[in-house]
Amino acid sequence: MFETRLAQAASLVEAVLHDILSEAARAGETARPPRLLGAMRHGVLAGGKRLRPFLVAETAHLFGVPQPRAVRAGAALELIHCYSLVHDDLPAMDDDDLRRGQPTVHRAYDEATAILAGDALLTLAFEVMAGDAVHPDPRVRAELLLLLARASGLGGMAGGQMLDLEAEGRFAGGAPLALAETEIRQLQAMKTGALIRFACLAGAVLGGASPEERSALEAYGATIGLAFQIADDLIDHEGDAASAGKATGKDAERGKGTLVSLYGPAWARAELDRLVAAAGRHLAPFGPKAAILGEAAHFIAFRQV
């Protein structure tokens, strides 16, 4: 059953994250300042679906990659995701007090500590990905590192957050921009899409996939990334804070353009159906062993939180 398999992957990655964020200083480290480590742990170990590591594990599984390697690579990716949440929640950014029903890192600690914790998590992600537990061949690790950096930085996630802040009209006069569909799609392909696409590509890289297999998994990743964002916008549009475990309705309040606000919830639900079907077509070359990834597309599109 899908939820069971997702939970199993989460508990494996959780164990690796606990190990990575343990107290003892490691080779090449002078010390691990407790306040900073505490804030990092707060930002990482508060639960979550661990969807991105799950996607790494399941795409890697298509190629028979040993599970510990995929879990390690997934943990590195999850650290990037968690750092981005810590920084996006900051007062200068989205100014959120709650995350998964808990105080955000800058509320539990303070702003400076939250900035540093995000920085140190981002750095740690690359340290983990560079380690030989991810793959014995350094060529594979170097490629994963390159792809992860490109997905996360200026031309990917960080750039997407910049576009998002601009769209909300935080700068240059203060009025929210009325984004066209293509601009919304580009913003979302960067802000949330890039890491999800990377997750699916990572399994292919770990598994030494053929160029065709890589393209198919990257297309699958792009498709479910888009579904993920539309589902997220739909939850924000219709949800309430109690069930989502975070503040909702913020998009409208900020005058933020999403495909849901542009075309309405009925369109969004039809689009999600279409995307789930498209994801399934990208998986066709892998046959029945990719069934779980088809279920993942459905889960991502129709989740309630």
Added chain:
Amino acid sequence: MFETRLAQAASLVEAVLHDILSEAARAGETARPPRLLGAMRHGVLAGGKRLRPFLVAETAHLFGVPQPRAVRAGAALELIHCYSLVHDDLPAMDDDDLRRGQPTVHRAYDEATAILAGDALLTLAFEVMAGDAVHPDPRVRAELLLLLARASGLGGMAGGQMLDLEAEGRFAGGAPLALAETEIRQLQAMKTGALIRFACLAGAVLGGASPEERSALEAYGATIGLAFQIADDLIDHEGDAASAGKATGKDAERGKGTLVSLYGPAWARAELDRLVAAAGRHLAPFGPKAAILGEAAHFIAFRQV
């Protein structure tokens, strides 16, 4: 002459930094949002001595490493240094308005953009280090990435900044801590020492140095890192804002403990003499070809800005 050689290395790394921060989106990037790129360029291309890349280049030169590789690795390291300045200057951290006589990134742009610019520079550093222009052997790149991440993160630079903020009494009641000498040395070995040590080690890794050679260069790096910090504290203690190009006297104002405040400027100058001599001894195994690194130690210890 030393200053000429330093300036030559700076202009080589400057060219690489310009290239890396050019406008066109690269493979794997969706787009380069102009506002974010502008803030990154502001944080990187405002000049500076480029001391860390110089140390990479000169230690690599001992082993006959082709110059473009060392410059590339040095540029990656410089991106880390620049990101740390952008974040350290933020209102929640050191709250500085000026850096090298120019407005800091959050003053020229805004806080959210400065946070994102730092994040994207940190990410870009790892992207550059993972690229094959640094070294054709991915094993070498993966090792550099590991060492760079450890020098920069929780157990290195970011951790050192955390200890520094704690020492200033920003948290837990607000009173500055009276640090003992060993605590000051640990803080400084992390906050500024770790990247300088890495710079010297990077040349050895690029050059396939023997374990003895690596140890000697790491010890040299640790020694000049300490000298760098004592010189910095001395400049802050005695300098004025006009000649230093930044606000000075801030350490005392913040009640911050340094070895200079603990033992006085006369002791500090004698200690710098001692450290320059010690650095020379670590270089002895390399003979006359390491003369420039001996001059670097002297420059670092007795610079005025």
